[in-house]
Amino acid sequence: MSYTITVFGLGFVGLTSALAFAENGHKVYGFDLDAHRVELINGGKLPFIEPGLDDALLRNIHGNFIVTDDAENSVRNSDFVFLCVGTPTGKNGEADLKYIYSAIDMFANVLHDGKHRVIVVKSTVPPSTTSERVIPYLSAQGLLPGDRFSVTNNPEFLREGKCWDDAINADRIVCGVEDHKGEEMLRSLYSRFNSPFFAVSLNTGEYIKYLSNTMLASMISYANEMSIIADAIGDIQIKEAFNILHMDRRWGGASMSSYVYPGCGYGGYCLPKDTAAMYAQSMSKGYEPLMLKNVIAINNMMPQSMAAKIMRVAKPSDKIGILGLSFKPGSDDVRDSTSAKIISLLLDAGYTNLIGFDPVANECFAREYNFAEVRYCENVQVIGDQSDVLVLVTAWEQFVGIDKKYPGKPIVDCRYFL
Numbered sequence: 001m002s003y004t005i006t007v008f009g010l011g012f013v014g015l016t017s018a019l020a021f022a023e024n025g026h027k028v029y030g031f032d033l034d035a036h037r038v039e040l041i042n043g044g045k046l047p048f049i050e051p052g053l054d055d056a057l058l059r060n061i062h063g064n065f066i067v068t069d070d071a072e073n074s075v076r077n078s079d080f081v082f083l084c085v086g087t088p089t090g091k092n093g094e095a096d097l098k099y100i101y102s103a104i105d106m107f108a109n110v111l112h113d114g115k116h117r118v119i120v121v122k123s124t125v126p127p128s129t130t131s132e133r134v135i136p137y138l139s140a141q142g143l144l145p146g147d148r149f150s151v152t153n154n155p156e157f158l159r160e161g162k163c164w165d166d167a168i169n170a171d172r173i174v175c176g177v178e179d180h181k182g183e184e185m186l187r188s189l190y191s192r193f194n195s196p197f198f199a200v201s202l203n204t205g206e207y208i209k210y211l212s213n214t215m216l217a218s219m220i221s222y223a224n225e226m227s228i229i230a231d232a233i234g235d236i237q238i239k240e241a242f243n244i245l246h247m248d249r250r251w252g253g254a255s256m257s258s259y260v261y262p263g264c265g266y267g268g269y270c271l272p273k274d275t276a277a278m279y280a281q282s283m284s285k286g287y288e289p290l291m292l293k294n295v296i297a298i299n300n301m302m303p304q305s306m307a308a309k310i311m312r313v314a315k316p317s318d319k320i321g322i323l324g325l326s327f328k329p330g331s332d333d334v335r336d337s338t339s340a341k342i343i344s345l346l347l348d349a350g351y352t353n354l355i356g357f358d359p360v361a362n363e364c365f366a367r368e369y370n371f372a373e374v375r376y377c378e379n380v381q382v383i384g385d386q387s388d389v390l391v392l393v394t395a396w397e398q399f400v401g402i403d404k405k406y407p408g409k410p411i412v413d414c415r416y417f418l
């Protein structure tokens with residue numbers, strides 16, 4: 001069965017989901033408030049770097065996938081409404097739901113018309129948000145889920161840099177549901193995807209997403225704390241130690257081992273905010289999560305720990321070259337980038353002679369952080385030649401061998417990569 005779908009928010013999650021549905025033969029309307037983003041997408045260009053998604057956009061734009069500026073009308077014609085808007089960190093670490101509410105306000109009126117629709121919260125929201133915040137928000141407007149519409153959630157597990165593959169070959173599809181009709185329609189929508197489908201309670205759907213992200217954050221903080229202990233003890237080959245740890249057959253060759261590896265902390269859009277939101281959600285329910293508290297504390301400590309390492313080898317007058325600006329290799333996403341935190345700490349300490357290079361994220365980084373003192377280099381050769389001290393912050397393949405190319409030049413390898 002082919003459906004009509006409206007997707008609110010055309011970021012990594014919304015655009016990828018919209019195109020995955022379009023590719024599977026559904027008619028998809030996408031809506032975003034960001035005019036520049038809309039213009040790019042309508043012109044067949046991605047607003048970020050994402051291998052495979054660019055071709056999917058060209059295959060589907062103006063065909064099965066249409067970017068609309070009339071959200072209400074597209075929802076009127078739709079069977080599903082997917083909410084894929086941002087859920088940034090609020091002032092106490094909680095997930096800020098303002099974009100979810102603003103998206104709902106744009107189509108709530110339509111829900112009175114009697115056609116059954118499934119509203120799907122795909123954005124990452126803490127467990128109990130759909131049941132305790134979203135449904136009450138609709139109910140307060142006289143909109144009670146039931147005959148006229150279902151309210152569900154469907155957390156997304158894609159990884160930036162692998163969005164397209166993760167969406168069309170998902171390991172699992174998880175839907176939080178509370179009524180039969182909503183479950184059946186989601187099951188039918190996803191039947192064209194070749195992935196195991198799980199229908200669980202509303203709270204469980206949201207919880208599974210946080211189970212995943214808080215576990216990844218915990219593994220990273222565990223590895224980072226172990227590397228700090230190793231530094232304190234001394235004469236420990238940290239890189240070798242972790243590589244040997246991964247040879248234990250109980251890892252089963254899993255790529256998860258990359259998370260149990262020291263670095264300079266987790267960054268990006270998801271792990272910092274989702275770990276903080278799960279902590280805040282648990283606190284609001286009366287339990288202080290001791291482990292998550294320390295996972296966050298260790299992560300917050302890592303940029304300072306790396307800056308201290310850099311200051312041990314560099315003088316304030318040295319030209320310091322920051323290798324890598326995006327939060328991880330393969331992505332131009334600079335949200336919550338560790339490089340930005342390290343640069344701020346160096347600037348505060350009077351290290352103002354800074355240059356940076358990222359294979360794809362120079363422009364995004366310069367725009368997002370506006371560090372007047374930092375100059376950006378066009379390639380690895382320039383930053384390698386010009387720096388007195390190199391600092392590797394993002395483990396891009398392009399940086400392999402840079403230590404051999406510049407023997408004798410001090411390199412602080414924050415990722416234990418070289």
Ligand SMILES: NC(=O)c1ccc[n+]([C@@H]2O[C@H](COP(=O)([O-])OP(=O)(O)OC[C@H]3O[C@@H](n4cnc5c(N)ncnc54)[C@H](O)[C@@H]3O)[C@@H](O)[C@H]2O)c1
Pocket residue numbers: 008009010011012013014031032033034037084085086087099102103104122123124125156157158159160269270
């Ligand atoms: N980025 C990831 O890797 C990832 C993975 C899984 C889940 N998530 C979750 O998915 C959600 C979206 O993440 P993202 O990275 O795609 O965010 P994003 O910031 O890239 O995109 C969100 C988009 O929503 C738009 N928007 C905001 N309010 C709107 C409204 N009322 N109507 C229409 N558009 C609106 C914004 O303009 C923006 O383009 C978040 O909750 C995030 O935690 C992200």
